[in-house]
Amino acid sequence: MVEKWIRGVKRDFLDAATNKCVGLDCEFTDPRVRNQRAAVLQLSVVSETLVFQIIHSDRVPQLLKDFLQDGYIKFCGASIGNDVKKLSLYGIHITSTYDL
Structure with missing residues (x-):
């Protein structure tokens, strides 16, 4: 589903x-637990949203890594540095971010 979503939003938008x-x-794991990790990754483009439970995934798809490293795409979020x-x-490794 991750790869299908990426291909679709790239093509359509x-x-x-x-x-x-x-x-x-x-969204992160319990902050009271040591070594807090990202649990859920959410990406949104226009009306399309991907919610990926990264913590339960056996692997991160290479296409997702490549998408997030695309220097032509600006990834925007509030306090995005921690994400x-x-x-x-x-x-x-996200190469282009903008903190709202």
């Missing part, structure tokens, strides 16, 4: 857009 912007948010930090524990 991002490929033709002058400014490519994707909303990004994470980026926690996602790096999964081998995800």
Whole structure:
């Protein structure tokens, strides 16, 4: 589903857009537990939203990693720095962010 969502939003919205912007948010594991991790990754483009329970995934799809590393797409979110930090524990390195 992750790969299908990425291909769809790229085809339907991002490929033709002058400014490519994707909303990004994470929900985290219990803050009282040591080594808090990202549990849920949420991405939004126009009316399309992906909710990926990353903590229950055996692996992060390479297409998702590539999508998040696309320097032409700006990933936007509130206090996004912590989201980026926690996602790096999964081998995800987001290269272009904008903190709302």
